[in-house]
Amino acid sequence: MAERRTRRPSLWSRVRPTQPAIPWHTIVGASVAGALTIAVLGLGGDLVGTPILIAAFGSSCVLVFLLPDAPLSKPINVVGGHLLSALCGLAVHAVLPTAWWSLGLAVGIAMAVMAAARVVHPPAGGTPIAIMLAHEGWGYLLTPVLAGALVLSACALAYRFLLRRLERRPGAPAPRG
Template sequence: MVLALLGRNDQGYWLLMAAFGASCVLIFAVPDSPLAKARNVIAGHSLTALIGVVFVFCLPVNPFTLGLATGLAVALMVLTKTVHPPAGANPLFIMLSGQGWTFLLFPVLTGAVSLVILGRSYHLLKTRWPKLTLKK
């Protein structure tokens, strides 16, 4: 909701992409998971999106290149120790919708960083919020 509110303009929602919904599951529901670490969220989304955009500009979109880009994205996340499962969808979405270089900054990088900040803030507030205790 926050990304939609902050990132809305006449052309749409420039801080949102579908994979962020799945990222929220990890960031907000299982924050201690290695897959929900800031490094994994930000680098995972950024690296896989970069692969998608490079493929858009260098190769035709077909079943082979869709599979190759996705496999390469997963391999790169594994090699860089930045595995973030929702980011695996980025090359497919980017290639099928023909996104360009600016997509890497808006929504990918800006949105991923914002999600990490929102998640950290939420969990910080949640642990420090005074708990009410009822006396019997």
């Protein structure tokens, strides 16, 4: 019998995007919401005189606004993930020097704690790194981490509420699947 030759998949077929396309109205709305949320966090910090914005909140905006129905985008995941990760970063920083291996250890511990608490939020993995590299103290837990995560979650909830109202309008684009 002749041997059947199977065709190897091309490199492009192995690396091309496989996630479903996101409708343009969703991309625009989510991008505006993310930009406004980061601006609110920045302005809020200026108004109260203490920062409530950290870099990891940019990644959180990608999740909560572009994928608002994903389990990792729920407010409990955003707040709990950042809070627990910050605790891990602060604890590791309190007992170990800041080095490549302690940064990795802090992120690994944060991942385990988030998973055990069932509040995994991938952007929160950057929180311990920011804490340790900037040599932050325990006050960082409340501001900017907790305060910022709460504001971000409130903005995300407001966005979801607005989306639901707009989707019920006559002539509105079809709801996201």
